[in-house]
Amino acid sequence: MLELLRAKREMAQITQVELALALGVTQTFVSKCERGERRLDVLELRKWCLAIGTTVSDFMSTLEADLVAFETTVSTLAAQKKTKRKSKPTRKQSN
DSSP, X not given: OHHHHHHHHXXXXXXXXXXXXXXXXXXXXXXXXXXXXXXXOHHHHHXXXXXXXXXXXXXXXXXXXXXXXXXXXXXXXXXXXXXXHHHSOOOOOOO
């Protein structure tokens, strides 16, 4: 979610300082939120989204799509790892 917040802000070509001014907070606040040092509540997320030209609904839809893609990748990698283990020939010890 943090990466998405930053990416959406950057796609909107808005600096941390500009976002901070729009939100009525400091640039440090914005930076801490993007680094995960400070959590956003739902109302703050809504203000953040509006300030960067999106809606909470659009933001959450993008987040959901990213999570599904991530889960699919993890499942695929796990299946590949499992397949490799099964197909790996066992080594016979020589005497």
